[in-house]
């Protein structure tokens with residue numbers, strides 16, 4: 188590499204060190220689309236690696252062992268990611284241990300590759316968001332997940348099941364701010380029968396036909412199947428017929444049963460979660476996919492989670508987006524050291540590279556706050572999530588951020604992108 192390049196790169200890095208992460212990545216972002224730009228990206232990434240190599244302390248014995256498992260050298264692996272090729276689990280482990288700015292630069296490159304054809308060729312420049320509202324139709328739940336501060340039992344004085352009048356009021360407010368989606372989820376209520384849900388769906392569909400019902404996570408469907416004594420596929424079919432439009436990826440946590448048995452032993456296991464999604468996709472209901480990390484799982488288990496999602500997506504192409512967030516520990520039984528923003532960005536960046544068949548990644552400002560949510564746009568995210576005019580689950584666990592559409596648009600524009608509203612299916616509105 189020519190000395191001139193080194194000097195330029197050191198300049199970028201010194202600005203970054205004294206200012207902020209954005210400046211570092213603007214160097215990469217500006218280069219998108221051109222051959223010269225790709226060379227700049229390579230130079231930038233290899234310099235980051237060289238710097239890491241100089242710091243022998245960054246490389247644990249574990250990482251060295253992974254390097255031999257991955258078979259590729261780091262330079263070859265970076266070339267592979269730049270070329271847009273699929274990475275293996277061993278390679279993902281190696282990528283995870285790259286310097287954060289290098290991993291972020293690679294994720295940003297993969298985001299450009301994934302989105303550049305979208306929106307009439309403007310996908311790389313556009314960051315989307317949606318105006319929606321979380322509505323939790325009941326907080327009664329008999330699953331008692333250790334990470335949950337939201338659920339109540341029927342004996343608790345503040346348990347509830349929303350009435351149609353309450354639903355109507357909430358959706359009227361959503362309509363007034365231009366909302367197009369309701370994220371309808373609830374606890375696993377042991378007594379509500381199928382007609383309660385079908386009537387709720389039909390009520391919303393009839394009164395608010397412009398609002399898509401993005402409702403009921405896979406564990407809820409698994410629960411319905413047991414309570415209604417009906418196969419999951421039939422429940423999905425009946426719900427779709429009544430007005431359900433798409434399914435959120437909630438309750439994914441980590442799709443590894445060792446982890447699920449520790450944090451939510453009474454909830455749908457990983458095969459059941461994936462089985463609901465596969466049946467839903469087969470019936471034409473698209474969904475999002477999620478991951479909640481930073482509790483009892485290992486890094487290898489996070490990657491196993493990603494692998495199971497990628498395999499299902501290869502079969503169905505039903506996932507519209509992936510969202511990861513960190514466990515929020517306040518008011519929960521599960522105790523774990525909170526995961527920092529750096530680890531969040533690292534995991535999101537790795538997810539963008541690994542999930543090469545899911546086009547959209549949402550940044551999680553709800554758990555990370557607006558500033559990290561904004562920085563996440565340089566670490567592989569292409570969507571800013573939702574306005575979320577009501578949020579009841581994460582806020583009960585001690586994290587409460589609120590953003591209006593105007594503020595979301597300002598944050599997106601400040602990061603150098605064009606902010607656009609979208610539908611559930613990532614069409615521009």
Ligand code: SF4
Pocket residue numbers: 328329330331332335336337338373374375406451454
């Ligand atoms: S996370 Fe969902 S399933 Fe688990 S206890 Fe809370 S409401 Fe119930």
